[in-house]
Amino acid sequence: MIIVNMAMTADGKIASSTRSTSKIGSNRDHNHLLELRATADAIMCGARTVDLNKITMGTGGKRFEQLRLRRRLTLHPLRIIVTGSGSLDTKAELFRHDFSPIIVLTTSRASKHAIGKLNQVADEVRICGKREINWPATLNWLREKWNVKRLLCEGGGELNDALFRAHLVNELHLTICPKILGGHHAPTICDGTGLQKLADAANLKLKSVKRTGDELFLVLRPQSKLPTSRLA
Ligand SMILES: NC(=O)c1ccc[n+]([C@@H]2O[C@H](COP(=O)([O-])OP(=O)(O)OC[C@H]3O[C@@H](n4cnc5c(N)ncnc54)[C@H](OP(=O)(O)O)[C@@H]3O)[C@@H](O)[C@H]2O)c1
Numbered sequence: 001m002i003i004v005n006m007a008m009t010a011d012g013k014i015a016s017s018t019r020s021t022s023k024i025g026s027n028r029d030h031n032h033l034l035e036l037r038a039t040a041d042a043i044m045c046g047a048r049t050v051d052l053n054k055i056t057m058g059t060g061g062k063r064f065e066q067l068r069l070r071r072r073l074t075l076h077p078l079r080i081i082v083t084g085s086g087s088l089d090t091k092a093e094l095f096r097h098d099f100s101p102i103i104v105l106t107t108s109r110a111s112k113h114a115i116g117k118l119n120q121v122a123d124e125v126r127i128c129g130k131r132e133i134n135w136p137a138t139l140n141w142l143r144e145k146w147n148v149k150r151l152l153c154e155g156g157g158e159l160n161d162a163l164f165r166a167h168l169v170n171e172l173h174l175t176i177c178p179k180i181l182g183g184h185h186a187p188t189i190c191d192g193t194g195l196q197k198l199a200d201a202a203n204l205k206l207k208s209v210k211r212t213g214d215e216l217f218l219v220l221r222p223q224s225k226l227p228t229s230r231l232a
Helices: 027-037 047-052 062-070 112-121 136-148 157-164
Strands: 001-007 042-044 078-082 102-106 124-127 151-153 171-177 205-214 215-222
Touching: 001 027, 001 157, 027 062, 027 215, 042 047, 042 102, 042 157, 042 215, 047 078, 102 112, 112 124, 151 157
Parallel strands: 001 151, 001 171, 042 078, 042 151, 078 102, 102 124
Antiparallel strands: 171 215, 205 215
16 A cells, blocks of 8 residues: 655645745644654655655654554664665765665666665665666565555655556545745646646545644545555
């Protein structure tokens, strides 16, 4: 099962146009993210989300770790980063926190030099395709080697787009925050190459909506049943 969790402004942006401002949501929204993490075997982010933010992809503390143990999950989730060209910054904050394995998914586009550098900071670097990640094969591998059944993707927009285009997202958790950022180049929850025709769009249904303060917490699911999940 793949869950995508994102917070966006009322005008649909997930960061400013310089990509520098990305804490869109409130502390309640952050708590929602930690609650979701406490249900996942692994957390996955795109290279730019890791480069641009001081994130650790950690549990958020003892309360969540106890929840994880009660759910028979590992104490800390596995951390997965996607970098097709290997451009991921190996000095990113994430690599300074050694509490769970870090897996880097890349492609043959990455140079030997880049892969060598990534190997120094990650527990495993996996070539998952020639030019693009082969998601079905990669998800199979993650399940078989790392026991990943429930994967939480925390963006950014380019990575989300790849998962939506491959029809692999089972649930989208979306927080709509009462802010307007604007900007042609500000990222949205789904950027990348996108789709050309409305007929190909992912059709979702609203499973739940909850208002807390001035934020809306939405859970959406695909309208049609997805092909057999590679992770479930
Ligand atoms: N508000 C929120 O909830 C939220 C959440 C997360 C992130 N953000 C913000 O979103 C922005 C980052 O989003 P983004 O769309 O620019 O970047 P992103 O999705 O985090 O990372 C993009 C990079 O990841 C790699 N990648 C992603 N999908 C891939 C695929 N299918 N195959 C191969 N490589 C793939 C590529 O790395 P290479 O270039 O190495 O090939 C690509 O350049 C930041 O400003 C971040 O702070 C906001």
